[in-house]
Amino acid sequence: MGLTGARPGVTGDSTSLPAPRSDTRVPPSSPQIEDRGVDPTPSTDRPTHCAPPMPAHTDVLEQRLLADPRLLREIANAVGGPFHVLFPERVSGNITAFQSVFTESGVDGFVYFGKKANKAACVARACAHSGAGIDVASTGELVAALGQGVRGEDLMVTGPAKSDELLWLAARHRSLIAIDALDELDRLAALELPVRVLLRVLPEASTSRFGLDPMELEQAIQAIAAPITLSGFSFHLSGYDAVARAEQAAALVGHCRRARANGHPAETISIGGGFGVDYLDAATWAQFQNTVEDSWFHTNPPGDYYPYHFPVAGAAMLAAILAHNGLAALLRDNGIRLAIEPGRALLDRAGSSVFRVQGVKTRTVQGNPYDILTVDGTSLSLSEQWFDSEYLPDPVLWPQSPGHRTPTCVGATTCLESDLLSRRRIPLPRRARTGDLLVYPNTAGYQMDSNESPFHELPLPPKVVLRAGADRPRWSLDSTAR
Template identity: 25%
Template sequence: MTAPDGLPRHAEAQQFPTLDDVLQIGGILLTRLAERVGRTPFYAYERRHIASRVGLLRQVLPRGVQLHYAVKANPMPALVQLMAGLVDGFDVASGGELKVALDAGMAAERISFAGPGKRDAELRCAVAAGALLHLESESEMERLARIGSELGMTPRVAVRVNPDFELKLAGMKMGGGARPFGVDAARVPAMLRRLAQLELDFHGFHLFCGAQNLSAAALCEAQRLSVELALRLADQARVPMRMLNIGGGFGVPYFPGERALALDAVADGLAQSLDLLRRGSPDTELILELGRYLVAEGGIYVCRVLERKRSHGQTFLITDGGLHHHLAASGNFGQVIRKNYPVAIGNRMQGAALETVSVVGPLCTPLDLLADRMELPRAEVGDLVVVFQSGAYGLTASPTAFLSHPLPLEVLV
């Protein structure tokens, strides 16, 4: 894919400095990075940080837990290819993500496909490839059985369960109560009986309760409850449960006052859940599916100051980036109480006088806000604004077509 000016939208750039280097040298290398990228805005993701995060999880988590990457968090092809060599599998949520995952070299049998509203064409591609389909409804199960028959193949399936509990303190709840995701736990036994009558290869269950959680206690409770529920449901299946995907939900701190997740405590709780699973179903593979936690802190978004503007005593820095590229940092169209992401003037990291400013983008809406009355080094036209914690749910989670501005570039450094 190319950007409107002919530049490649995705670039792999090993010659670029690391993000740690950028911070240590006070922005000099960030300027060089911007020069090499060729224009702003852009996203930069650091392979060393991402690999270190995966390595840390490998050290801390109990042995026997499989680690999957949720491609939705950041589907940049070069980054997904990097992940293919680091994790045990991928989880995708569309035919497009399935293609990215397969192109990255991940074995099809290590790819699972979840999400409501899968189209027949997507189901056909997934079955033909040999991916594991996570069934979101009884009707999807029937459609998939028909498609498998037409292809002369037996689809590999798991049942996504909407649990009868919630992940407490989750930034986004994905289970418990009325949800479009998965099959209500009370309906699963009947679904399993019907599944056993169809030409489908049952592997196990997928439970995903919520996302962006910084509470180790809440995560551990949800993991335990997920294992307990899966074991009860497995008693209703005609074949043993071979896999259990308990989702992830590991959060990262974005805002002042938030503390990093206590990973050791999560690992201790997960070890207890794994032991519970081993006692009830010794041969079941336990899968942890993470996206944000693996990549969010390994990415930055960089845009350039186009103009300084004063209005009623307030200073605005108007940039060439904004909510159309980084919706989450702007507050998701006002859907949440907006707080400032970590933001810096990247080429003025040291020794500059401070001022209180708001950083805004070029869109015709007051919601196009990257920093609201933050104390930052005084910036001039041409300076670089950096938004940290930008490696997950950035570009592809944003309304890039809004007002038809050029797409930003993405680089893996």
Template identity: 30%
Template sequence: MQPTTANAASPLMSDTETKVPALPPLLDPTIATLLEHSPGRVMELVEQFGSPLNIVWPHILHKNLHAMRSVLQAHGVEHQIFYAIKVNKSQSLVHAAVDAGLGVDASSLYEFRDALRAGAKPEQICGTGPAKPDAFIADLVSRGALISIDSVEELAVLESLLSDYRDNWPIRVTLRYRPSASLQSRFGMTANDLEHCLRKLSTQKAAFQFEGFHFHLGGYRPAPRAEALCELVDWVDTARALGLSPRMVDIGGGIPIRYVESDSYDAFIASHHDGHYRNATTPTSFYPYGGRMDAQKWLSLFLASPCRDGQNIADYLKQENLVLGLEPGRSLVDQTAVTAFRITRVKALGENDYVLFVEGSSFSACETWFNSEFLQDPIHLPCGLAGANDDKPCRAYIAGHSCLDEDVITNRFLPFQSRPQTGDLIVYANTAGYQMDLLENEFHRVPMPNRIAVNSDLTTVVLDDLSGEAE
């Protein structure tokens, strides 16, 4: 089933009342049913585990993977998908990815260990990231994981380990390329460095097993990635001419998802202004929350992009017997989690304007720290005290509990049909992707927020703890 909008669960004012289009979140049907029909159950969970509370539905990852694989299989492209573990600290999501047969993209020694703890085989893990610490490199080598080499210097580190790890030969590696669209990036290798490393590897075939190329770009458009892959066509030929056998081109992540309906998003972007923000400043950059392209459409466009000799990318990969490597994070955890904040204070700012202080901080919903906004409306769940909520429409922004004036979950004034009160919940949907825990910390010595993993009907609730183990 496709995600639905949260109109039934969200008591936001209508467009005609606010003059600004609402941005109700898209919701997986399982989550929509819970919030609309069993809000009391969410209240109970927050009472038990505290606020903010991150609730994770690991089974939804399998649905996202199925949608992604269906496109790749329709194009007949051999592929290897590595779950980008950095997207979220939930170990239940890592377990779901491993159980689904995915590899894991690990960018630190700690992510690597969590992947192993979840049951991932070392050969299914790719160690990525720039300037890897020596201890991380050594652990990758000793266990036989794939290593994405970011630089000439990193290859030199690997060469220095050869004598100590002779029993682990050949060391499996890819080379990270710096595409022409990212020449100012500090990541990956220029053409000269790439050629240097290829020649080095070609003279040490007993020690190294060269498996292919890797790149990672910012942004979310398929075209730059298609162009980058096409730039590697000649490098594949060069590697083969040197007697190497590249088997894969890994294009990294950056596959977009949709948080809100596209029409609502376009209408909002066209009409919002400084007066809609408590700091009188309209952000200039947003994630494409209501973009017209979901993961399936993105993959289809990428694979259909022109490549060499009139071929598209899918045909080129098949002809050259190359595996397409992917490292999705956000697109695999789409719709897998929500974050619930409990309101601790409602402070009047003026007639019908309020600030809602919540138990928690913007470190658990972090877009404002990047001078942007998490552009979807949260869902207001009243605590149910009779007569407690003023039924007069109002607007409010949401702030954290800390002493920092910048601790604001949203600078945007949100419209409410009735004034929220202390004890109500504010629920943000779709927070698994780089939202709930990217910046979380124990500021003011407040313990880290709890994360729980649940099944579809909440008959199973387990603590998905911060050490990375679902108990």
């Protein structure tokens, strides 16, 4: 399954950019795709050699950005290349939704943002402002979280074979450390510092390389002594099964009871992340799944896809977990705090990726013309493309105007044949022109950070922070881009 993946400090909202060129022509030797103004084709009809439309759910602030006649162009002019836009207010709203589920369920719960999903400073700052912690797995992530105001005791340190530096820094800041191997306990003990730990449990029948098996778990419980405190247990599951998470959480309550019998407080369990995100409506996703054809793709179609429609997503999935077999009551009755570590779900509709069209050429498949765009970035900025998959939500062609529906795939500005942002032929509402912008929606979760690389010595796309204003949105560069 696909995963879910330096600019000067420029700030402003009034810089102008000349309008995009409208005189781009298809070379005479290329098959022509006419741009006739209003598309006469009914919305239910489309060329057979392209995919159906797959518009994404979007945040209100993104809708305002796309509707503004100048703002995107102003940002593109100031940045001078591809960029990512982030909406931290949406992050705060997603955090609040999870926190509300805990409150409504009467469960003592705490949200840790899985920082690997996005490096932006504005996201970590939103966590600090919203009373959320951060799940970190490196000294860099830990320092970045502290730098945005998240307190050390609100950090959870995860990951395998943690470095001595990370363990020392985490202990100094009183962070909660998820122990993945017995030697980590030995190295923590050698520090002689007070430290709180969770023991990461290897789920039964799991082939994961992470976590402690039953024998290691028992050894760890027996070995833990002051100044190390056993605060509880954790686990991580692949996939997005709410029932499996609820049942594994109930098993960890049993671990807490047994640890308490040995004198440990064991008051916390963490169920990790894996909270689904709903990118597309049910009908769109069903149509794609039921009718997908090789003929929709410029090159070989992907082998697998993220579940882009998720009927019980995000905070609603947490509510389903707590409701299964009375888990909420079990946690309350045993005085146990439930920790969660969502990444993608806290970034749902919290950002987009913007590319400028640098070139347009036309090709044919079985006599049918379609366009291949070249944009000023790479597919490393859409991490899904690098996992034998495809990022399915359609990009928005900006500026938005009437036109003739045009099957279009999107290539990157590199010399790699496989470097395509969209292999499938998307039915853009009009022909793209050099200078137009393509806005890929809902990319904040993993897409814009997981595989970024300055390949060809191209600069990494900077992150732009967009906030609501009284009259129009206001933007600035994220501190990671300065």
